[in-house]
Amino acid sequence: MDSSIESTSAAKNADEESRRRRMGDIVLNTPEPPALWHEISVSIKEEVFPRSSEPFSLLTWILSAAQGLFPVLQWGRSYSFKYFRSDFMAGLTLASLGIPQSIGYANLAKLDPQYGLYTSVVPPLIYSVMGTSRDIAIGPVAVVSLLLSSMVQKVVDPTADPIAYRKLVFTATLFTGIFQASFGMFRLGFLVDFLSHAAIVGFMAGAAIVIGLQQLKGLLGINHFTNKTNIVSVIKAVWVALHQPWHYGNFLIGCVFLIFILCARFMARRNKKLFWLSAIAPLLSVILSTLLVFVMRADKHGVKIIQHVTGGLNPSSVKQLQLQGPYVGECAKIGLVCAVIALTEAIAVGRSFASINGYKLDGNKEMIAMGFMNVAGSLSSCYVATGSFSRTAVNFSAGCKTTVSNIVMAVTVFIALQLLTRLLYYTPVTILASIILSALPGLIDVKEVCNIWEIDKMDFLTCIGAFLGVLFGSVEIGLSAAVIISFAKIIIRSIRPHIEMLGRIQGTDIFCSIRQYPTAAQTQGVLLIRIDSSFLCFMNANFIRERITRWVMEECDPNDKKPGEKIHSVVIDMSTVMNVDTSGTAAVGEMHKELLFLGIQLAIANPGWQAIHKMKRAGLVERIGGEWVFLTAGEAVRACLAAKDAACGC
Template structure:
């Protein structure tokens, strides 16, 4: 195919000079300084715009900036309140039994789960940006905390010391979360990929479910380990010892009832409230059954005393001189990332349905301050709950007032109704937790990950089996390691492609993706698909190019040479930066091609790339063959 070379050669030379004579890119220090200056200027402009306003307007603007409730609260109506009131009461009915169950999962007294469903929702309601998120304790975070903190202090041997570490971890987790938002470090949350979270949550759900067999079977002594082997072994040993089947019968009966209402709620959307109140109804009915029949005298395990009253202050329990402060900080960092990942994922999901944007940095700060203040009021780590948020959305919530209604309802329950929970069977709490677990195991999403990206699926099952057969933190570590390995693998072995010209266009595309693309006689055009040519991948790229040139010139089956390459054009349009190893590799490539009588040309280099190639004198070594486009590089070869 004949190449279009009708462009003015002088014009092409001028365009090449545009590339070669570009101004020097800013240094890293300059980039950082400019970023800081823009940030400071942004805040100065905001501050100056505020200072020009009257004091009352200034105060209102500051309050709206820190507390979004002052912004959307001005347009709040009685109609919205009716919807929020119904939604708040609905999620409160689900929240109360779940909170007690999650507290026991975290190896804390039941009241701590209720405490965590009072203050955090109230704080988030005035600081959060999501309209649907229901804040409180969640199963995965409860398991994560208990599995890691109990390695420092045994909750059975020293419950006071264990509770102090949980509260300290909550405070530090809140500080980490608020810092992520303040310094715009939200990318740290992305260290846990979507695939890793799917596998981790599914594995944690199975572990949580197995651990609930303790309450469902009425087992007194149970393992503190979270791996599936230890849990099944503990259950096996317990079953072969004398045990009371009444706990199992009671728990399974109400588990079937709760799951049935969930099924009906999914089949008929108008009956969503039935599934929402089923856990609370189960708690009330089972408590009445145990109280009336005195089943606790016949082996049925009950909750017994639940401390009531307002959230007590826990500031005096935050001990920064604790010998485990370093280990607690590590635990807090992991918990902070997992809790933020879950909450932001939930918030964005429902925000997209409602058609508004969620501010990630503000969300991090609001969740952070929620946990900081919560740690002062006997709360452990709270975050957005998917199950309660889904119920909140289905109940028709309009704003975060539903969280306020939920918090006040739980507070009233703490103040007046905790004595009624004395006879609540532990098997019912296990049933409530078990009923919430199927929604955490997303098989269809795992299958979708398998179809889309096999390495992502490897991270998914790595997290899943890591949680199941090792521990929760090992599962997270495996997922992060596999995800980072994927990034390193892509960096070390970047994609390279041979380009050809699409008939009737000036476009050059991958000849494997577009078989109709025609290769230019005597020219090999190669594009590096990596954004960085560095020490990790430079040798691989050089060897791949030399191999392709050699194969292109090799003889066919009849002994005839396929083609003779005269010019190799390196399309660097995707290449954002290059280091000294990358430049050295290009120099070696140039020497290798020159020794075979071939030329090397660079097309469409980016700012940082051309600057470094000029400084290292590589442009001079290749005879200044640097062009704005691939087409111009080919035209220059034709003229020469």
């Protein structure tokens, strides 16, 4: 009877051993993973030549490429008069907000007012036939205007040489468009993701405060002001200016109409049907303040006015582009920074409203559209244009259906350039400052900053780094700080990955972190460890080896352990390790030697495809033993316990 039981038990053990070996063979006998060059070529092929169920032909390819480049060829076929009526009203509403904002943002960019209006004509027309967002409104924006002026004025002083300054702005705009189009064509949109959400929140808040402080020049009617953008220089300039003669009329007009615009916006938020009041408030402010100055002749008593605004069709700026000379490199650098910031803002705005309306935004097509519109803009006296959140919100609230609303807005602005520029002669400069100031509260999202603090402290550090960098340094310093902190966070987490000790949930074959699940029990005599890193490489290999070795030494300490509890096996769960390099394989090899010296068996569970392939190539699997590589952590633990029982003769 006993012999029968023993033979049955031996048969079961043999079957279990055979099954474990089959599972191990599955891990070891996988085909070779694809080479790096093959993965890259397949990725490029899929992006450039997307799969299609239709048979390939030259005509089909041309039509597909044309529809991809010009989405209007797709949605334009189903366009109706009902849609046009909605887009027409939305476009007119958009223009009523866009005209005064464009003039104000041109002033922020240290350009004459007409260049802001030019930027609201050509880029929106190009985007309307190439863009994929139905809601986004194209034109100059505050942050990009500040960014452009703060970087270009370090090369050429706009006050001393406005013509050279303007040429560099157009050249930087050309490079911005080239970079944006290249990002889309070569599927390099991931470059925009280098600026995280937290970085953008902090950058926008810092830029909003700097922009607001700079508008004190217009609001107070200050003649001499600093070109620096940091808060210390701006406050110092304001302090000096306040101790010099200044006219209270500028401040009074600016404050009155700033309060009017903010009240109109408050009423529109309380009652969604009054959205149009918020949209036309800036235009009404321009009209009323201009009439006030003209009737009272306030310009004769110290109130500063815009004076001459050049009207007419966008003039060509091809001959003004500086593609040779000492400043080409600077313009390219400025263009790259502006390209990333403009795309980040536009895609964030576009995705927000696309999710509301339930359609998909194609990021690569958006980049191409933004690039082409800025290239065209640089040739027609425009500076960098992108999607504006405030104007997009107005466009959405006004009921736009397609990008035709951008066409209506551009035509309206063009008509204004033809007929109304002379009426802007008496427009006070302070009203432009008021319009810009009224748009700034939307850039400071205190609630989101608090949310970032609650979710991720490292992200909050990125946010604060960008904010303080812009505020006390410059726009470039703020962006650099955000990128450096973001990369530092990634590097730190790569160098010091989490290494978890695993235990079994009672009554199951599930192994999980003992720290996360205190009810999980460690298997007696077996130390099961999981490496929470996708890449075991030169940055973290020694740290992981030392940490695991230290844990083993602590577990093997004879002063802390009872006689039957000594560790006899270490199982490394590599289910999250997708790849290793030579440093990683060397570290595992050294760990195996150290454990072998202590009389402890090393086992590996579920390594990634590339990881096991390189471990075989390095001869590491042969040194450890192919029978000690398993498909699951549970299989590895059972094999270690069975080996221990066999060694003890149990």
